Amino acid sequence: MLNDIYALSYISIALEEFDEPKLKALAQHAIQKNKRLDISGYLCFMHNMFFQYLEGSKTEVVDLMNEIEMDIRHQVINLIHFGSIKERKFLGWSMRYLDDGELSSIHLEDMLNWIFTSMQTEDIPLALLKEKVHIMVDQIKTLRGNKTIN
Numbered sequence: 001m002l003n004d005i006y007a008l009s010y011i012s013i014a015l016e017e018f019d020e021p022k023l024k025a026l027a028q029h030a031i032q033k034n035k036r037l038d039i040s041g042y043l044c045f046m047h048n049m050f051f052q053y054l055e056g057s058k059t060e061v062v063d064l065m066n067e068i069e070m071d072i073r074h075q076v077i078n079l080i081h082f083g084s085i086k087e088r089k090f091l092g093w094s095m096r097y098l099d100d101g102e103l104s105s106i107h108l109e110d111m112l113n114w115i116f117t118s119m120q121t122e123d124i125p126l127a128l129l130k131e132k133v134h135i136m137v138d139q140i141k142t143l144r145g146n147k148t149i150n
């Protein structure tokens with residue numbers, strides 16, 4: 001349908017050093033642009049890898065993803081298209097950067113850690129990866145209740 005929300009997520013490896021100020025600057029730029037595009041989502045960074053979730057109109061999300069994939073600061077290694085979803089999960093989060101403290105507050109660090117480290121050492125079946133990513137996306141939703149909105 002025309003007004004469907006399209007969602008995707010990906011994992012990428014950083015190709016340069018990212019410290020906290022640099023990550024926040026990246027997220028700040030993303031917030032402004034995503035607001036204009038009516039895209040919501042979040043960004044996690046751990047073990048030199050990114051995990052990002054994006055949702056919005058299909059054209060905007062796919063176009064932005066193409067742009068993000070061409071960004072030389074990282075290399076996308078795993079892209080998961082969730083396709084159309086019934087409603088936005090992260091309304092109001094133009095691009096929330098989730099730091100380690102927030103990830104551990106919802107016990108997500110371990111799962112992210114598992115995904116990131118096993119991706120570097122072995123081939124995870126796509127179905128298993130998708131399942132873990134689905135769980136993470138839903139778990140991150142629980143942060144929405146008690147944190148400020150970007």
Ligand SMILES: Cc1cc2nc3c(=O)[nH]c(=O)nc-3n(C[C@H](O)[C@H](O)[C@H](O)COP(=O)(O)O)c2cc1C
Pocket residue numbers: 012026029030031033034043050052064067068069071073074095
């Ligand atoms: C890990 C990662 C995540 C990014 N996420 C976003 C994002 O959500 N929104 C965005 O506009 N740019 C994001 N970017 C930056 C884009 O790749 C690109 O540099 C930016 O959209 C260009 O913005 P401009 O059109 O204002 O020059 C991200 C870059 C990286 C490395």
